[in-house]
Amino acid sequence: MAHVLPDLPYAYDALEPFISKQIMELHHKKHHQTYVNALNAAEQAYAKASTPKERIALQSALKFNGGGHINHSLFWKNLAPAASEGKGNGGVLRDGPLKEAITKTFGSFDSFKKEFNATTAAIQGSGWGWLGYNPQTKVLEITTTANQDPLLSHVPIIGVDIWEHAFYLQYLNVKADYLNAIWNVINFDEAEKRFLEAQSGAKL
DSSP: OOOOOOOOOSSTTTTTTTOOOHHHHHIIIIIIIIHHHHHHHHHHHHHOOOOOOHHHHTTTHHHHHOOOOOOOHHHHHHBOBBBGGGGGBOOOOOOOHHHHHHHHHHSSSHHHHHHHHHHHHHOOSSSSHHHHHETTTTTEEEEETTTTTTSSSSEEEEEEEEEGGGGGHTTTTOOHHHHHHHHHGBOHHHHHHHHHHHTTTTTO
């Protein structure tokens, strides 16, 4: 069954002023759609491949475009209109299991954001910054993946796209400004849901 571009759970301009309507439209309708189209094409080619060599040749396309589809599908749900703008619940980390775990692991919410931003900003080239749940140690950890690689070692709780297409039209080359701004539209309710599912052993 072919993969399809998921609808956004909010309007393209809903994340303004922190992420512009122009970026959201291009990011969703152009970039994510391209990953979906290329993933479908790679899977069709893989199904028709008759030799191991042909299948091996398709691995990079499957990984890159499959990861792009997986990562962006999570990313859209990880965002919500900003509470600071009176638009929604974005940026609000309520008292509860996720806040308790972040405070226990990183000392405070602010310390967590600083460490996350520093780790993500240090990515060479393109990639993703993650808050992940380590199923072995059962703790939250900050990690990164290159390019469109999906997070496989941890259960993804929050993912932030650091590809230039995610911010350049608004923040130019200043990653730090983008990373500081995005916390205003992070959907912590969705993140907590994923955290609780991860703790219960649900497959994400």
